[in-house]
Amino acid sequence: MAAYDIRVIGDPVLRQKANDVAEIDGALVKLVEDMLETMYAAPGIGLAAPQVGVDKRLFVWDIGYGPNAMVNPEIIEGDGEWVFEEGCLSVPGLSWEIVRPKKIHIVGRDLDGNEMTYEADELESRMFQHEMDHLNGVLLIERLDEDTRKSALKTLRDLQIGTPETKPAGGGLTLP
Numbered sequence: 623m624a625a626y627d628i629r630v631i632g633d634p635v636l637r638q639k640a641n642d643v644a645e646i647d648g649a650l651v652k653l654v655e656d657m658l659e660t661m662y663a664a665p666g667i668g669l670a671a672p673q674v675g676v677d678k679r680l681f682v683w684d685i686g687y688g689p690n691a692m693v694n695p696e697i698i699e700g701d702g703e704w705v706f707e708e709g710c711l712s713v714p715g716l717s718w719e720i721v722r723p724k725k726i727h728i729v730g731r732d733l734d735g736n737e738m739t740y741e742a743d744e745l746e747s748r749m750f751q752h753e754m755d756h757l758n759g760v761l762l763i764e765r766l767d768e769d770t771r772k773s774a775l776k777t778l779r780d781l782q783i784g785t786p787e788t789k790p791a792g793g794g795l796t797l798p
């Protein structure tokens with residue numbers, strides 16, 4: 623059994639801007655281990671701390687070259703456009719083709735406090751952008767156009783996934 627239950631859409635923790643990690647200590651290292659276990663069990667290629675109910679700017683990932691974690695990440699710039707069918711463990715079972723920058727430059731800290739910097743492209747870039755959204759309280763459905771978002775929310779209600787959202791981040795749609 624995974625260390626954590628993954629929070630799903632409707633949980634307010636997914637809609638908060640997470641706080642900077644002030645100190646990298648043993649508790650944070652344990653959190654990363656538990657998040658990786660949860661991510662692999664799901665399975666997923668990335669998982670952000672708010673998805674396990676932890677309000678910290680931290681995510682883990684593995685896109686096929688081993689587990690990794692980044693603390694206090696920041697996307698410096700993006701370039702180009704890339705369409706990719708994107709899903710989210712917090713919006714289970716659904717995915718949409720979403721356009722985002724193809725390449726990004728991201729910097730953050732590793733668990734030793736050293737700077738990490740990636741010039742990421744395609745899948746890696748997409749994963750970073752997706753996890754970064756989680757740290758800013760943004761869910762995948764905000765990346766959809768309005769009609770697609772409405773039908774997505776209806777599908778989620780029909781499937782009884784999560785609980786209906788009454789106050790989406792960033793204005794947008796308010797459900798009755």
Ligand SMILES: [Zn+2]
Pocket residue numbers: 709710711712752756
């Ligand atoms: Zn996600």
